Structure formats: structure tokens, C-alpha cells
Amino acid sequence: MPACEVCQQPANQTCGGCKSVFYCSRNHQKTAWREHKFQCRPFEIQFSNTAGRYLVATRDIKQGEIILREKAAVSGPRTACTAHCLSCNKKLEPMNVDETLDYYKCSACNWPMCGLKCEKSSVHKEECMLMSSNNYKSTITYKNPEKAEAAYCVIAPLRTLLLKTSNPEQYNSLISLESHVEKRINTQLYSILKNNLVTFIVQVLKLPFDEDTILKVASILDTNSFDVRSPDGVRRFRAIYTTAAMMNHNCTPNTRHIYLGDDYTLALIATVPISKGETLTATYTQVLLSTLDRRKHLYTTKYFHCDCDRCKDETEFDTYLGSIYCSLCARGAGAVEKKPMMVSTDPLNETAPWKCGSCGHCVESRQMFWGNNALKQDLNKMNKKRPEDYETFIKTYSHTLHQKNHLVVQAKLALMQIYGSYEGYSLSELSDELLERKVEICHELLEIADKLEPGWSKFRGSILLELQGAMVMQTKRDFEADKITKSGAQEQLMESMVLLQEAVNILKIEPHMKEALEEKVQELSTLMETTSIEVS
Numbered sequence: 001m002p003a004c005e006v007c008q009q010p011a012n013q014t015c016g017g018c019k020s021v022f023y024c025s026r027n028h029q030k031t032a033w034r035e036h037k038f039q040c041r042p043f044e045i046q047f048s049n050t051a052g053r054y055l056v057a058t059r060d061i062k063q064g065e066i067i068l069r070e071k072a073a074v075s076g077p078r079t080a081c082t083a084h085c086l087s088c089n090k091k092l093e094p095m096n097v098d099e100t101l102d103y104y105k106c107s108a109c110n111w112p113m114c115g116l117k118c119e120k121s122s123v124h125k126e127e128c129m130l131m132s133s134n135n136y137k138s139t140i141t142y143k144n145p146e147k148a149e150a151a152y153c154v155i156a157p158l159r160t161l162l163l164k165t166s167n168p169e170q171y172n173s174l175i176s177l178e179s180h181v182e183k184r185i186n187t188q189l190y191s192i193l194k195n196n197l198v199t200f201i202v203q204v205l206k207l208p209f210d211e212d213t214i215l216k217v218a219s220i221l222d223t224n225s226f227d228v229r230s231p232d233g234v235r236r237f238r239a240i241y242t243t244a245a246m247m248n249h250n251c252t253p254n255t256r257h258i259y260l261g262d263d264y265t266l267a268l269i270a271t272v273p274i275s276k277g278e279t280l281t282a283t284y285t286q287v288l289l290s291t292l293d294r295r296k297h298l299y300t301t302k303y304f305h306c307d308c309d310r311c312k313d314e315t316e317f318d319t320y321l322g323s324i325y326c327s328l329c330a331r332g333a334g335a336v337e338k339k340p341m342m343v344s345t346d347p348l349n350e351t352a353p354w355k356c357g358s359c360g361h362c363v364e365s366r367q368m369f370w371g372n373n374a375l376k377q378d379l380n381k382m383n384k385k386r387p388e389d390y391e392t393f394i395k396t397y398s399h400t401l402h403q404k405n406h407l408v409v410q411a412k413l414a415l416m417q418i419y420g421s422y423e424g425y426s427l428s429e430l431s432d433e434l435l436e437r438k439v440e441i442c443h444e445l446l447e448i449a450d451k452l453e454p455g456w457s458k459f460r461g462s463i464l465l466e467l468q469g470a471m472v473m474q475t476k477r478d479f480e481a482d483k484i485t486k487s488g489a490q491e492q493l494m495e496s497m498v499l500l501q502e503a504v505n506i507l508k509i510e511p512h513m514k515e516a517l518e519e520k521v522q523e524l525s526t527l528m529e530t531t532s533i534e535v536s
């Protein structure tokens with residue numbers, strides 16, 4: 001029998017929060033809670049030789065449950081970002097200074113900032129004093145709003161190094177994180193960092209750190225930082241959350257995270273029910289990339305070869321996201337959806353040839369890379385406000401790219417966002433055909449989300465929201481045109497309500513979404529009650 005945490009006597013009660021500690025009585029559980037509440041989490045850290053430390057559930061975790069809330073241990077601007085405030089992380093706008101456009105600058109160290117309040121903030125105080133006492137002044141000036149400034153790469157490492165004195169415990173937990181410095185050191189970026197970051201810390205600021213430690217800290221930031229953004233996209237920075245950073249990657253993750261409050265506390269949410277003993281996973285890359293692209297991205301940024309179930313499956317869970325039609329079989333007649341696909345002969349080997357499942361025709365993997373890259377460039381160049389360009393892309397390549405190919409999915413994602421939201425394409429302005437197209441696209445994307453980001457992922461929640469909005473508009477039009485009866489309309493609205501309720505469950509925790517979602521539910525409930533079918 002396990003021992004009680006308090007008195008070491010035999011214990012038969014467990015803590016319900018983590019299921020990891022035991023007590024002999026309710027009284028002893030209460031006594032221990034004052035301390036235990038800081039460690040009570042439904043997971044523990046385990047270790048494997050191949051993947052390092054990772055988080056494992058110590059009890060069953062419910063879908064939607066918040067698994068962890070954590071404040072950032074360190075934060076700072078992203079390497080080579082556009083001008084952002086060093087205090088509140090806001091993207092900066094220039095102002096008129098002596099008849100030229102420039103940013104507001106900190107009066108002591110000359111870094112671009114929002115204004116006096118940010119200049120005097122505690123997060124900037126120590127670095128500012130250090131720079132100004134060493135006569136260092138930032139030389140960043142406004143050139144154009146999208147100019148990336150390499151100088152920003154020094155701030156987050158500097159803040160991490162300063163923790164060694166101001167918060168040794170925090171510094172120690174940061175410095176023990178995975179870095180992959182031995183691999184990063186030979187890259188072009190790190191040869192630049194060797195020159196400017198190390199020179200800045202050692203020679204300019206005269207801090208007592210050696211080159212190895214400085215580059216290790218930079219590597220730790222590159223391996224473990226979260227890309228934090230405010231919901232409106234105006235604030236963006238990187239931050240390390242030391243516990244969340246222990247989460248390993250999976251291309252079909254079972255968690256998602258959001259940032260809460262002014263201090264961007266990270267909240268980790270279970271997107272699917274997670275059983276005791278299962279690994280908690282996040283995605284370090286984009287779920288809608290194909291296996292070739294995801295694995296390449298993961299290796300070049302995080303230095304590991306992903307071998308998750310999705311990566312191992314040449315069909316990517318039957319989505320065939322990375323596949324194309326076989327060019328030989330495509331020549332024959334037949335329904336487009338039935339055409340044979342090319343799949344990788346060994347998905348965990350990026351150089352393995354791709355083969356047609358029907359005729360055995362093979363192509364080199366580098367041809368797949370080239371083809372993908374050329375079409376990706378086409379997609380990236382497209383005007384986000386011109387849906388017809390995306391429709392043309394889908395049609396032009398419909399003999400090569402099937403309906404769920406990742407490039408087609410990217411185009412459809414753009415279309416889902418344009419139809420119903422963009423100027424000239426609001427739901428009420430859409431023609432019946434475009435409204436139908438939006439519903440069709442939402443259904444197709446939902447099918448992919450169900451397989452690749454199932455459960456309460458933000459992706460699924462957003463599609464459900466878009467879909468129900470379009471369906472309500474369709475019902476309204478059909479009813480007004482006498483195409484459906486009142487009870488038919490009510491039935492359809494009920495269907496929309498089910499979708500909306502699920503979207504609400506998934507998205508209500510997202511900052512700034514709760515009220516808008518409640519309004520939508522209220523609107524639809526009223527509509528169902530009256531069935532006068534009036535939608536704004």
C-alpha cells in the first residue's frame with residue numbers, strides 16, 4: 001500500500017487532481033494542499049533516449065480540460081522581427097520626428113518603444129540601464145514598416161542571461177532545456193550570432209559569460225520558444241514556458257494552447273480525451289503541411305526526425321494530403337475522385353520515390369519537392385482579396401492535385417475565410433452559388449480536420465462556426481423563396497444550432513470570443529423561436 005504524503009502511514013486515498021500522491025485521510029490531504037497545489041498537475045515528466053523528456057498523463061484527462069496554466073519564464077522579441085516595442089511587444093508605427101518619419105525611442109538606450117510608459121516599464125529597466133551605462137545606443141531607424149531588424153536577436157538571450165543573477169532558480173530551469181547547440185553552431189545563423197550576439201554580451205555589455213553559454217542560451221530559445229500573438233495580431237513575441245516546453249511534438253496533437261490575460265499566461269487544453277499513460281503532445285509545425293514539408297521543417301528548426309503515426313502512414317490517415325494523381329493513369333478517362341494516387345514508398349525517408357498505387361509508375365521525391373515548391377510560390381503570390389484567383393488555381397491543377405491535396409486545402413482555407421467575411425463577400429452579399437460553395441468547402445475542410453486535428457482544436461471550431469453561419473443564411477433564403485416549409489426551416493436551424501453549440505464549446509475559452517459566440521447563440525435561438533427567419 002502506498003504511504004501517506006504527510007505521515008508516511010499506509011494510504012488508500014489519492015489526490016483527484018494528479019492521481020500521483022496518496023493520503024491516509026481527508027485531513028492530511030487538506031494539510032498537504034497548501035504546498036501540493038503548486039505541484040498538482042495531471043501529468044508527469046518522463047524520459048526516453050530518443051525523444052528526451054516528455055509529458056505523460058497521470059490520470060484520464062477530459063476533452064476541453066485545462067491541463068496546465070503557466071507564466072512565461074522569459075520573453076522577448078523574435079529574432080530579426082520588424083520594429084516592436086521591447087516592453088509591450090506591440091508592432092510599432094512611425095511618427096513625425098523633425099519632419100521625417102521615425103519611431104519613438106527610449107531616451108536612455110534609443111531602442112524603438114511605444115512611449116514613456118513602456119520606456120519606464122520593469123521588463124525593460126535592467127537591460128536599458130546596462131546598455132546605457134555602457135554607452136550602447138540602438139541604431140534602428142524607420143525605413144519601411146516591413147523592414148526586419150537583425151538587432152532584435154540580442155534581447156531575449158540577454159534577458160535570459162540576466163536571470164542568472166536576478167532569478168537563479170528560473171535561470172537554472174531554462175539552462176537545463178534542450179538546445180541542440182552542437183548542431184546549430186554550424187549553421188549560417190549561428191556564425192552571425194557568434195559575431196554580433198557574443199560581441200554584444202561580452203564586449204559591449206561586459207557581462208561575465210563565455211561564448212559557449214551565450215550560444216547555448218540562443219539555442220535554447222530557438223528550440224523551446226512559443227510564438228506568442230495577441231488575438232488582434234498587433235503584439236507578437238517569443239517566450240519560454242518551462243513546463244509546457246517539455247511537451248514533445250506529434251503531427252496529430254492532443255492539446256492546443258491559448259494565452260490568457262495581460263501577462264500571456266499559457267493555458268494548455270486537451271483537444272481530445274487523453275487516457276492515463278498517454279503522452280501529451282503539441283504541434284511544432286503546421287498541421288496542414290504535407291509529410292515531406294512537416295518533417296523537413298521539424299528537422300531544420302528542432303533537429304529531430306518525426307516518426308509519429310501520421311508521418312509513418314503514406315496516406316496521412318486517408319487524407320492523401322501530400323499525394324498527387326498519377327500522371328499516367330490520369331490520362332485515362334474516369335471519374336476524377338477515383339483516379340489512382342502517387343504515395344511515398346517510404347514516408348520516413350524523404351528521398352524515397354513515390355509510386356502509383358495502380359500502375360506502379362514512380363517519380364523521384366525531389367520532383368515532388370520541386371512541384372510542391374513551384375505551386376506553393378504561386379499560392380503565396382495570390383491576392384488575398386481575390387477569391388477567383390484561388391478558384392482558378394484549384395481548377396487549373398484539378399488533373400494533378402486532388403481535392404484534399406495540401407495545396408488545394410490551402411486555397412480552400414483562403415476561400416472559406418473570404419466568402420462570408422471580406423468586403424464585397426459578406427454572407428448577405430454572396431450569390432446562392434457562392435454560399436453553396438462556402439458550405440461545400442467547410443464540409444471538405446471539416447473532414448480533414450476530423451482526421452488531422454480532431455476534437456476541440458481551434459481549426460475545427462473555426463470551421464464549424466463558418467459552416468453554421470452559411471447554413472443559417474441558406475435556410476433564411478430558402479424559406480423566403482418558399483423553397484422550404486416553416487418546419488423544414490426549423491429543422492435546418494436546429495442542425496445549425498448543434499454545430500454552433502459545438503463551436504461554442506471549443507472556442508469560448510479563446511480570449512475575446514466568448515461574447516461574440518454568446519451573441520450568435522442568442523441570435524439563432526431567437527430566430528428558431530420566432531422562425532420569422534430574420535438574420536442580420
Ligand SMILES: C[S@@+](CC[C@H](N)C(=O)[O-])C[C@H]1O[C@@H](n2cnc3c(N)ncnc32)[C@H](O)[C@@H]1O
Pocket residue numbers: 050051052053054177178180223224245246247248249250302303304305306307
Ligand atoms: C521543446 S523541446 C521538448 C522537450 C525535450 N524533449 C527535452 O527533453 O527538453 C523540443 C525537442 O524535443 C525533442 N522532440 C520533441 N518531439 C519529438 C518527437 N516527436 N520525436 C523525437 N524528438 C522529439 C527534439 O529534440 C526537440 O528539439
